[in-house]
Amino acid sequence: MKNSILIVIILFTFSACQAQKTPLKATSTSEKSISNSNPKLVVGIVVDQMRYDYLTRFYNKYAEGGFKRMMNDGFNCKNNHFNYIPTYTGPGHASVFTGTTPKYHGIIANNWYDKEIKESVYCAGDDNVQPIGTLDDAGKMSPHRMQTTSFADENRLFTQMKGKTIGISMKDRGAILPAGHAANAAYWFHGKDEGQWISSSFYMNELPEWVKQFNSADTAESYLKVWHTLYPIETYTESGPDLNDFEGGFKGQETATFPYDLEQLKTDNKGFDILKATAYGNNLTTDFAIAAIAGEQLGQDNITDILTLSYSSTDYVGHNFGVNSKEIQDTYLRLDLDLERFFNYLDKTVGEGEYTIFLTADHGAVDVPSYLTSIKIPSGYLNNKETKQKFSAFITERFGVEDLIENVSNNQIFLNRDKISELKLNLADVQETIVNELIKYERVAKIYTATTMHNTSFTTGIESLLQNGYNQKRSGDVLIVPDAAYISYSKTGSTHGSGFNYDTHVPLLFFGKGIAKGSTLEKTVIPDIAPTISAMLGISFPNGATGKPLEFVLDNQ
Numbered sequence: 402m403k404n405s406i407l408i409v410i411i412l413f414t415f416s417a418c419q420a421q422k423t424p425l426k427a428t429s430t431s432e433k434s435i436s437n438s439n440p441k442l443v444v445g446i447v448v449d450q451m452r453y454d455y456l457t458r459f460y461n462k463y464a465e466g467g468f469k470r471m472m473n474d475g476f477n478c479k480n481n482h483f484n485y486i487p488t489y490t491g492p493g494h495a496s497v498f499t500g501t502t503p504k505y506h507g508i509i510a511n512n513w514y515d516k517e518i519k520e521s522v523y524c525a526g527d528d529n530v531q532p533i534g535t536l537d538d539a540g541k542m543s544p545h546r547m548q549t550t551s552f553a554d555e556n557r558l559f560t561q562m563k564g565k566t567i568g569i570s571m572k573d574r575g576a577i578l579p580a581g582h583a584a585n586a587a588y589w590f591h592g593k594d595e596g597q598w599i600s601s602s603f604y605m606n607e608l609p610e611w612v613k614q615f616n617s618a619d620t621a622e623s624y625l626k627v628w629h630t631l632y633p634i635e636t637y638t639e640s641g642p643d644l645n646d647f648e649g650g651f652k653g654q655e656t657a658t659f660p661y662d663l664e665q666l667k668t669d670n671k672g673f674d675i676l677k678a679t680a681y682g683n684n685l686t687t688d689f690a691i692a693a694i695a696g697e698q699l700g701q702d703n704i705t706d707i708l709t710l711s712y713s714s715t716d717y718v719g720h721n722f723g724v725n726s727k728e729i730q731d732t733y734l735r736l737d738l739d740l741e742r743f744f745n746y747l748d749k750t751v752g753e754g755e756y757t758i759f760l761t762a763d764h765g766a767v768d769v770p771s772y773l774t775s776i777k778i779p780s781g782y783l784n785n786k787e788t789k790q791k792f793s794a795f796i797t798e799r800f801g802v803e804d805l806i807e808n809v810s811n812n813q814i815f816l817n818r819d820k821i822s823e824l825k826l827n828l829a830d831v832q833e834t835i836v837n838e839l840i841k842y843e844r845v846a847k848i849y850t851a852t853t854m855h856n857t858s859f860t861t862g863i864e865s866l867l868q869n870g871y872n873q874k875r876s877g878d879v880l881i882v883p884d885a886a887y888i889s890y891s892k893t894g895s896t897h898g899s900g901f902n903y904d905t906h907v908p909l910l911f912f913g914k915g916i917a918k919g920s921t922l923e924k925t926v927i928p929d930i931a932p933t934i935s936a937m938l939g940i941s942f943p944n945g946a947t948g949k950p951l952e953f954v955l956d957n958q
């Protein structure tokens with residue numbers, strides 16, 4: 402009997418030891434599998450000013466290997482929105498890659514009034530660095546005003562700085578903010594009379610040889626040619642007539658109609674800068690991105706690299722010609738072919754199924770209000786001069802001083818705090834007095850004080866978007882929301898910045914390694930992108946991230 406008991410004990414002990422060993426072995430295998438499952442390269446693409454309906458409106462004209470490849474073979478989040486105001490380029494790029502909103506990352510606009518130094522600052526401007534590749538101040542840029550990390554930063558930390566990060570865009574802010582603080586490099590295009598890709602001493606002391614070679618090849622020069630439509634213009638039935646009253650055009654050409662001789666027009670349109678406002682600017686950006694992958698050997702080992710790629714010309718074209726123009730349609734049809742060219746290059750160099758891509762936008766855009774008015778849709782333009790005169794008169798009469806307002810910008814009012822203290826006024830009372838006055842003005846839809854933003858938690862509506870965009874140290878004392886489709890802009894071209902759907906609803910496509918195939922109409926928001934990529938890579942989320950991983954996007958098999 403004792404022998405039987407002893408045998409049972411020995412068997413039990415042996416089984417327990419085996420049970421302990423098995424999970425350790427399984428964990429080791431699993432960890433190895435996770436390590437090997439990460440993509441060699443992650444590419445984050447931002448298409449500047451891309452409304453969601455550009456995917457659907459031009460769908461039948463797209464080729465198979467660009468937008469359609471991502472939509473049909475990847476995952477399409479069809480109800481993707483920005484969840485803050487203002488919807489500008491700087492905040493948009495920062496939010497996509499940090500996984501949070503201006504409330505936390507601090508990029509509250511492209512330019513904003515700095516309450517401490519009493520002057521306007523630029524989101525990427527940095528006088529403490531030197532331009533590289535040019536003598537122009539266009540190179541004095543860095544991400545120092547962005548207060549949180551990007552997922553590219555977290556990947557650098559996770560890989561012990563072995564995984565590279567390169568940021569590319571025609572706009573400096575479109576290259577710098579996505580790449581984050583620890584990037585190997587960010588490059589942007591300096592036009593005027595140079596036509597060069599440049600950087601700053603924040604990243605390097607001189608341009609790498611591959612960049613020098615690209616610049617010396619005069620690739621930018623090759624695009625100073627005639628801009629025709631890609632296909633016969635009569636087939637562009639998804640956009641308005643080429644000749645209309647709602648487009649800006651270029652100096653030196655009487656009408657905003659195809660074709661455009663860029664070589665002939667460049668002198669009156671800031672030299673190489675004219676390329677930014679044409680479809681060819683995106684071609685040039687793709688050329689440079691391909692050169693960067695080769696020059697930096699991105700995606701050539703098992704340590705994940707990050708490429709942030711922002712296409713800026715779509716924004717310049719939209720601002721100039723409007724969202725319903727033949728020019729915007731041609732720009733997207735050409736961009737579609739550029740994406741196909743880029744994806745094919747990745748297939749050959751990184752390997753099909755070895756890279757992951759997401760594509761989104763930094764904001765949308767409103768239809769040209771003068772066009773909307775012509776078809777009886779409520780819209781128009783804000784009379785800022787008249788409003789300023791009326792408001793200034795009120796401030797003088799009510800408070801007996803003229804310098805109570807320090808700055809008005811980005812639909813925010815900044816009060817002179819020193820003057821308020823001198824007059825022994827209560828700050829919250831002054832804010833509320835201004836709200837009660839301005840809400841009576843024409844085309845002011847809503848208006849809130851900073852005190853309200855501090856003391857009230859909003860979860861829905863425009864109020865929630867305002868709060869997500871409100872940064873306590875950087876934002877103003879009073880926040881104004883104009884009526885839908887009423888803008889401060891010229892009577893031609895489109896703009897953006899609001900919390901209305903035309904500005905917030907943008908594409909979100911995922912494609913490649915680790916991505917499921919499918920689509921959803923469930924609402925997603927821009928800050929969800931960075932946590933999703935971070936979760937896929939198994940790295941820390943950006944340190945200020947407020948979004949959540951989109952689990953249904955990831956292929957967990």
